[in-house]
Amino acid sequence: MWVWKSDCNNSFNVAAVRDQVIKRSICVEDKWLFWNCWVPSKVNLFVWRSVLNRIPVKEELIKRGVCIQNPLCLICEDQAESVEHLVCKCTLSKFIWWNILDWVKLPVDVEFGSCKEALEFIEGRKGSKVWKKVINLIFQSSMWHIWKARNEKEFNGVLLSGNVVVEDIKADAYLWLKSRSKFDKLDWGR
Numbered sequence: 001m002w003v004w005k006s007d008c009n010n011s012f013n014v015a016a017v018r019d020q021v022i023k024r025s026i027c028v029e030d031k032w033l034f035w036n037c038w039v040p041s042k043v044n045l046f047v048w049r050s051v052l053n054r055i056p057v058k059e060e061l062i063k064r065g066v067c068i069q070n071p072l073c074l075i076c077e078d079q080a081e082s083v084e085h086l087v088c089k090c091t092l093s094k095f096i097w098w099n100i101l102d103w104v105k106l107p108v109d110v111e112f113g114s115c116k117e118a119l120e121f122i123e124g125r126k127g128s129k130v131w132k133k134v135i136n137l138i139f140q141s142s143m144w145h146i147w148k149a150r151n152e153k154e155f156n157g158v159l160l161s162g163n164v165v166v167e168d169i170k171a172d173a174y175l176w177l178k179s180r181s182k183f184d185k186l187d188w189g190r
């Protein structure tokens with residue numbers, strides 16, 4: 001019998017091949033250790049690029065010579081918009097991390113200095129591989145939705161409440177886990 005071993009479910013599809021190509025190219029170039037096959041490629045890529053400061057926040061755009069009138073984060077309007085500020089230190093992101101850490105029963109007094117620190121925090125904790133993979137998925141969903149909330153404010157002028165973003169994080173984490181992992185029997189209530 002032919003089996004496609006690179007996919008979590010052993011089933012072949014073009015998306016799985018694309019995932020593998022992206023994963024291999026990232027792992028070879030930068031020894032990226034946090035790739036999670038339960039998380040969509042675009043989100044894995046976004047998180048990887050965030051760790052390398054390669055997402056288009058204002059601080060990075062200014063470094064690359066783009067003319068930006070207002071370098072401040074549009075969410076808090078208090079600090080320069082760097083990757084670390086946006087994802088970890090902004091008032092909105094702090095609120096989100098507090099709620100997510102509380103939800104997954106991790107200490108809520110932890111403050112992450114960077115995206116990499118958040119990912120390494122999971123790896124350094126006691127727990128099974130599966131638990132770490134689930135928490136990694138939830139953290140990646142958190143970073144992704146903080147970025148989406150930022151873009152909503154930047155491009156549509158809409159400031160989402162922290163509670164709305166937290167619910168979106170949980171919803172996506174549930175959908176990814178249900179559709180991409182072995183936990184396909186998972187139900188929303190549980």
Ligand SMILES: [Zn+2]
Nearest residue numbers: 073075076090
């Ligand atoms: Zn801010």
